Amino acid sequence: MVYLTPPTSAHDATHTYLTAYRQILAHRRTRLNTPSAVVILAALEVDALCACRILASLLTRDGVQHRIEPVAGYPALVALKDQLRKSAELHSLVLLNIGAMLDLASEDWFGEFPGTVKVHVIDSRRPRSLANLFGVGERQERVVVWDDGEVPRMDEERRAFEMTMFEESSDSDEEDEEDEEEDEEEGMEEDEEREDGTPRKKRKLNGGMSKRARREKRDEYVARLDKYYTAGTSYGQSCAGTVYILATALERADNALLWLAILGLTYQYLSARIKRGQYELMHEVFSDEVARLNTASLPSAGAGAGAEGPGGRQQLTADDSSIRPSEEMRFMLVRHWNLYDAMYHSAYVMSRLRAWNEKGRKQLGGMLAKMGFSLQQCQQAFIHMDQDLKRSLRAKMDNYAPEYGLVELTYPSYTRSFGFRLQPLSAADVVEGVGALLEAAGGVKLEVELEGNRGGGEWFGGSRAWSLPGRAGAGAGAGKENQPLSAADARAGGEGKAGGRDGGEGKSTQLAEEEEREGREEEWWVGNFWAAYDALGMNINLLRNSLPLAMALQRAIVRQGTALISKRAITQTKSFRLATIREGPDLALFAHPSTLSRLALWLVDATRNWVQSMQVGRKKRLLPFVVACAKEEAGTFVVVGVTGAEEMGDVKPNTFNLAFLEARDRSGARTRQVTFDTSVVEVNKEDLHKFLETLAMRAG
Amino acid sequence: MSTDPSQALLLECRRSAQTVTLLPYNAAVVTTLIRQIHTIHAHLVQSLRSAAIPGDEVGPTPTPPPAVMFTSTHHHLQIRRLKRVLLVYHSHRLNMLRGMLHRAHLSVTHLLPSIRPLLSPSELTFIRSYAQISMSYRAEFIDVLDIAASVDEPPKGMWVNVRVVKEVGEVITEGGVVDFRKGGRYLVRRGDVEMLLVQGYLEVVD
Amino acid sequence: MSDWPTLPGGSWSNGHSHLPSPSPEPAAADADADADADELALDAERADAVTLLVRAWTGERCAPDVRAFEGELVGRIMGYLDAQAKLIGVLKVDGASEEDHEKIGLVQMEMDRVGWLLRSYIATRQEKLIRYAPYINATPAMQTRLSVAEQTLVESYQQIFEESLIRDVVGNLPEELQALDEVLPDGRSMVSQPDLDKAVFIRAKQDCGPVLMPDGSSLEIKKRGIHLISYRVVEQLVLRGEVELT
Secondary structure: OEEEOOOOOOOOOOOEHHHHHHHHHHHHHOOOOOOOOEEEEEEOOHHHHHHHHHHHHHHHHOOOOEEEEEEOOHHHHHHHHHHHHOOOOOOEEEEEOOOOOOOOOOOOOOOOOOOOOEEEEEOOEEOOOHHHHHOOOOOHHHEEEEOOOOHHHOHHHHHHHHHHHHHHHHHHHHHHHHHHHHHHHHHHHHHHHHHHOOOOOOOOOOOOOOHHHHHHHHHHHHHHHHHHHOOOEEEOOOHHHHHHHHHHHOOOOOHHHHHHHHHHHHHHHHOOOOOHHHHHHHHHHHHHHHHHHOOOOOOOOOOOOOOEOOOOOOOOOOOOOOEEEEEEEOOOOOOOOEHHHHHHOOHHHHHHHOOOOHHHHHHHHHHHHHOOOOHHHHOOEHHHOOHHHHHHHHHHHHHHHHHHOOOOOEEEEEEEOEOEOOOOEEHHHHHHHHHHHHHHOOOOOOEEEOOOOEEOOEEOOOEEEOOOOOOOOOOOOOOOOOOOOOHHHHHHHHOOOOOOOOOOOOOOHHHHHHHHHHHHHHHHHHHHHHHHHHHOOOOHHHHHHHHHHHHHHHHHHHHHHHHHHHOOOEEEOOOOEEEEEOOOOOHHHHOOHHHHHHHHHHHHHHOHHHHHHHOEOOEOOOOOEEEEEEEHHHOEEEEEEEOOOOOOOOOOOEOHHHHHHHHHHHHOOOEEEOOOOOOEEEEEHHHHHHHHHHHHHOOO | OOOOHHHHHHHHHHHHHHHOOOOOOOHHHHHHHHHHHHHHHHHHHHHHHHHOOOOOOOOOOOOOOHHHHHHHHHHHHHHHHHHHHHHHHHHHHHHHHHHHHHHOOOOHHHHHHHHHHHOOHHHHHHHHHHHHHHHHHHHOOOOOOOOOOOOOOOOOOOEEEEEEOOOOEEEEOOOOEEEEOOOOEEEEEHHHHHHHHHOOOEEEOO | OOOOOOOOOOOOOOOOOOOOOOOOOOOOOOOHHHHHHHHHHHHHHHHHHHHHHHHHHHHHHHOOOOOOOOHHHHHHHHHHHHHHHHHHHHHHHHOOOHHHHHHHHHHHHHHHHHHHHHHHHHHHHHHHHHHOHHHHHHOHHHHOOOOHHHHHHHHHHHHHHHHHHHHHOHHHOOHHHOOOOOEOOOOOEOOOOOOOOOEEEEEEOOOOEEEEOOOOOEEEEOOOOEEEEEHHHHHHHHHHOOEEEO
8 A cells, every 4th residue: 555745746645644644643532542552663773763753743742642662673573563463452553664575464464463453664665565565455455655756656566566466366277268268359359458558457367368478478577576676775765754744744844853854864875875866856855944944043145145064153042953054074073073083084085095004094194284284283173173274174175185086075964053052963963973872872882082182193082981871881781771572572582583493492591592692682772772762852962972972983983994904804706895804892893783884885985996906897896895793692793785886975776685585595504684674684603604605606 | 986876876867868868777876875865864863863962851952063063964965965866867767758658659568668677666657657647638639639649840741751661561541551561662641650650660751 | 852832721820721611510501601601600710710729839838837728729629620520531432523632632731730739739738737747736826727637637647756756765765854845945946836037029919018127127018019028027918918929
């Protein structure tokens, strides 16, 4: 079932975000208004997080009690599903960035739920299960997919799906009968078919065509479906964006919600999920919104009205929480770091200048010097940097950077003010901060730099271990939300793993240990989710503290990445490049799939210029990257695969989602799904070798 | 004992007040102080008796000599002070207990497990009796209003976001059954969860 | 979340509620005119009661001693709360319309707030009662300010409190030392009394003429004047309602 938003769609006005939302509201007037009635499941990433906040605020305003559960991966989802199945009050289930590819109406998932339950899927990931989109039947009616306008353009896939659904039931049984009728009708049917070119929806299955033609046609459809499913993962409209559109349709859009939507979009861009083009499209939409909701704060006249570079000054008042457009540079957290560090830790700069070695660093220093910045000035905290320098930064970058191959340094974005509580932050800043909390608020130890002046390479800042403010340190599981679902659920979750474990009685201690460890891990995920959630709300402190954490994470990533590069630890197979991390100070950190993915993306960007040496034929072909990291406790390796695009800022669909599954099947390796993304997998350490071998054998 | 025991008792009071915790009942010191009072009192009586001029009991009691006056006044003051210390200590504790009971929504069964070892037997009786008289006072209003509910802050709105601190499982609310599980957050009607909040199963967020 | 506009609702200080007014009994069908008049009257009455409650509450919070129990007012508020609760119960069962749903929400919020006010009023008094229990029990003039239930409470409280002290302390002391109501030579008493000299803010509702200050001077209190002044000096004015505590 497909839902579209009212303003943009000429289609089915009876099925829009608005009607879906009203449906969710409908029951609240009755006695059924309990938090058990509306349950929201959110994936552990920034986009889903933002969407969750927007949705929660809409529901709260409407007085709809609800429950929010962060979901780490399949085991957790299965456990929740089992739990919810028993709920008599459940009425609406909302999945945020979960479930796009799951056959939700099947028995495995929500098919067995009572008929009154509706499952809303707001997922930005593509491809999607066509059954969810085009399936018919009572069970399918339960699944409500919030689409972004793509579905009307999917006629071919739709037809292919429907045809193969129907065809399946007919084929061999009725072949003999058909032979008889066929000759009679053949002439007529063929004419008709040629005329309108499209087969009628309810065409008779044994009509017209010859057996063989029908089979060929069927193969065509199957191929079409195949093509759709094997194209690799890509992303449509952000989850937060979708829910924001609902908010505008309800006429409840305000700065808080708009900001969340912007964050969702920025996240998609910064994590290389969408291309620059897609980004700019949505950016325009949001710009209109920003203008609409922030008329008071825009400068009335003057040069460069509205657009502020990072050095620009904004008038601050205590109540200022407005959003302003800005041009951001692709150096991470530049406002909060110092210029040198921000550039050094930027994959983009790294790749152009090859700054992982001494020579590269000299180049960076040289470039900055040319622009008139002394090393000392660059290593000063950005906010303390000379005003003139800051203002001229953009212009100088534009002038000198291209010499070094640094182009397209900026992208249009926004900043938000927080009155006097915090300096204005760019969308990217917040995305980085919140993302860091999701990854590392708890569960790992990270050293974070305190503010200090770095004069001439020495620093006085010192460092401390980062810990969640207000709770006990990162080591202790002090977060109150960091408790697992009951032991029974943790066990049930454990049984969802792939790889033939016998469930039930007679569990070895090893198994029990494993499950306990997994349970604890999940605790951390859940706790981190809520930390990130709070940082986007009233807890400005948390947001402020997340920035050093983000920087520490980035430093770790760059450290590890440069180590891999300079130690020449990157090998190459026919179809991908491989880096394996078996040891090191940050091992625990990179055992987290999201951090490992970021490392992989960083490596793709940093080594983009190696492509020259990898030219295959005349076309530049960038090999994908697979990065594996040892997870000692579990005796496994976490493996991620990313597909790099040839141009910085460009994005290609990630085909590892299927490649990993195939490799697993073919090699018989024991693996476990860590998150919902199948391009991330956890492999038993003894099976790693054969897994990778099998993966390499697959035609790239 | 290096510290004067009465001083020690006062320090305990101060500590307890500052940290808002109830310390164990210091029966040892209390007993010591009571004994001290008895001792000093005996001295006092003794010295006054011995200072009385024997024989002439018809006339008004003459003032004892200055030396005796001095020491007896001193004893008097000592006794008064000790008595005062003891009363301060005990009433401080009784007041703390009252506060704790109110925060536990007048539920002795809920409060007791955590503090029982800290109480003197008499305090235990007190808190039970106090709960009783509070409950009967509460009964006056209970049809319409629960006066034992927290009055710390005026209600900010009908809804409240909560998270689960201690496993509480399924709870019956006005709207139906809610299964409160750790790891999730719930938007609920304030009235439905007042009790659970007070008892510490749930906590308000944001 | 901080950016939301707040929902409409009564503000404390003026006691007006912006509520639609359901009638206390579920739909006693009168002629429209009557019903309207009733509604208006109820509205006015309720607004009045809440205003009075706010005033009583403020007074109790500010005054150093226990003021006269506003029994009638409390009764009215209780009745109002009860009626509203019943009404909502009825509406909910019948399945309210969208509009009604909003109304119910607002009504419930108002009930929450008024309920809180009343509870705070009772609790503030209770705290004072307990603090000055021995004094109140020994002073008939004070007792007249209490409700019957409060009187019971105060008496019982003193009893159990003293019993505990007796068991733990004074009962174990020599007979001459067992008093709990001694007055020290310097005037301090074991029985604490409300400090009537405490400073309070007052606002004069009318011209009150001069009052005698502790140092012998006199102070003219005019209408709408605001003063920070010793409670004892203005106690009579407060009791007569000529000034209000704020």
